[in-house]
Amino acid sequence: xxxxxxxxxxxxxxxxxxxxxxxxxxxxxxxxxxxxxxxxxxxxxxxxxxxxxxxxxxxxxxxxxxxxxxxxxxxxxxxxxxxxxxxxxxxxxxxxxxxxxxxxxxxxxxxxxxxxxxxxxxxxxxxxxxxxxxxxxxxxxxxxxxxxxxxxxxxxxxxxxxxxxxxxxxxxxxxxxxxxxxxxxxxxxxxxxxxxxxxxxxxxxxxxxxxxxxxxxxxxxxxxxxxxxxxxxxxxxxxxxxxxxxxxxxxxxxxxxxxxxxxxxxxxxxxxxxxxxxxxxxxxxxxxxxxxxxxxxxxxxxxxxxxxxxxxxxxxxxxxxxxxxxxxxxxxxxxxxxxxxxxxxxxxxxxxxxxxxxxxxxxxxxxxxx
Numbered sequence: 001x002x003x004x005x006x007x008x009x010x011x012x013x014x015x016x017x018x019x020x021x022x023x024x025x026x027x028x029x030x031x032x033x034x035x036x037x038x039x040x041x042x043x044x045x046x047x048x049x050x051x052x053x054x055x056x057x058x059x060x061x062x063x064x065x066x067x068x069x070x071x072x073x074x075x076x077x078x079x080x081x082x083x084x085x086x087x088x089x090x091x092x093x094x095x096x097x098x099x100x101x102x103x104x105x106x107x108x109x110x111x112x113x114x115x116x117x118x119x120x121x122x123x124x125x126x127x128x129x130x131x132x133x134x135x136x137x138x139x140x141x142x143x144x145x146x147x148x149x150x151x152x153x154x155x156x157x158x159x160x161x162x163x164x165x166x167x168x169x170x171x172x173x174x175x176x177x178x179x180x181x182x183x184x185x186x187x188x189x190x191x192x193x194x195x196x197x198x199x200x201x202x203x204x205x206x207x208x209x210x211x212x213x214x215x216x217x218x219x220x221x222x223x224x225x226x227x228x229x230x231x232x233x234x235x236x237x238x239x240x241x242x243x244x245x246x247x248x249x250x251x252x253x254x255x256x257x258x259x260x261x262x263x264x265x266x267x268x269x270x271x272x273x274x275x276x277x278x279x280x281x282x283x284x285x286x287x288x289x290x291x292x293x294x295x296x297x298x299x300x301x302x303x304x305x306x307x308x309x310x311x312x313x314x315x316x317x318x319x320x321x322x323x324x325x326x327x328x329x330x331x332x333x334x335x336x337x338x339x340x341x342x343x344x345x346x347x348x349x350x351x352x353x354x355x356x357x358x359x360x361x362x363x364x365x366x367x368x369x370x
Contacts, residue, residue: 001075002090025074028060040083050083128274139288145177157276178283184228186286193237203243215262317354
């Protein structure tokens with residue numbers, strides 16, 4: 001019912017956030033708008049007690065003692081427990097905060113040398129190895145922050161783009177971070193799934209729980225931030241072939257948990273070059289959007305009859321068959337556009353609602369609704 005959180009910048013800042021499950025017992029408020037958490041109440045002698053805090057309008061629960069009583073009942077905790085006892089119960093199995101980036105486990109993983117995988121010419125792996133990172137189109141310059149424990153090879157790949165500035169520093173969350181002009185952040189956790197070691201980085205991080213701790217903190221960061229946070233786990237290599245100590249269903253379970261429960265996007269990459277290319281493609285879209293606007297129509301016909309039908313099929317309620325009937329009745333697209341409501345209703349396949357929607361589009365009027 002409570003999720004433990006500790007600030008990476010300030011370990012003294014701790015909170016126990018009320019989970020989504022507990023919010024189901026508080027139907028008066030929306031957990032997407034209101035945040036509830038418990039934090040220690042500090043005095044001159046240290047942590048003396050704890051208090052419930054809110055962010056957003058939680059007035060529907062009451063105020064003061066009433067609000068605290070409602071939250072305590074929803075969470076199902078003993079109000080006489082101390083802060084230390086609450087952390088012991090909800091922090092982790094050991095009663096202590098879970099490890100964060102900067103732990104010896106992550107340093108060991110990142111310090112391993114990178115060995116480029118063997119690629120077969122003509123394969124998709126080889127195709128990904130030939131991706132030209134400097135060719136990625138960007139609307140404006142992009143700054144990419146990379147954790148200092150990431151391999152130099154990846155940093156060099158990212159630096160190879162003329163419009164990219166790479167900042168190497170110690171990141172509190174993720175391995176790669178990109179921030180747009182509004183302060184929104186793209187956070188990428190990179191997991192190696194190659195066969196250069198007895199166990200892949202992905203494998204080890206699942207078995208020791210590190211991956212789920214990282215994804216939980218990414219999810220929590222997105223939940224409590226006033227800005228948009230997009231968390232991504234990037235799997236570099238063949239996760240199924242190279243995770244030899246895990247059953248396929250165990251791998252599926254881990255990926256399903258990340259995507260469905262943690263709401264973290266999981267993206268695959270063949271190898272390091274592909275990772276570098278994908279990271280900058282993500283950064284480019286995140287900061288500048290699409291370089292070339294996407295057209296609604298992929299291919300345009302060349303024959304005049306097909307062009308006329310093509311134009312009419314873009315209207316609401318007009319199928320290929322209805323478009324053919326309209327052209328047969330009116331003779332041209334211009335005359336169809338000038339037809340009255342009564343004339344359109346006479347066409348088989350066009351009912352009153354479809355005709356109203358069509359006229360709204362032609363006249364530039366929003367739909368009236370029912």
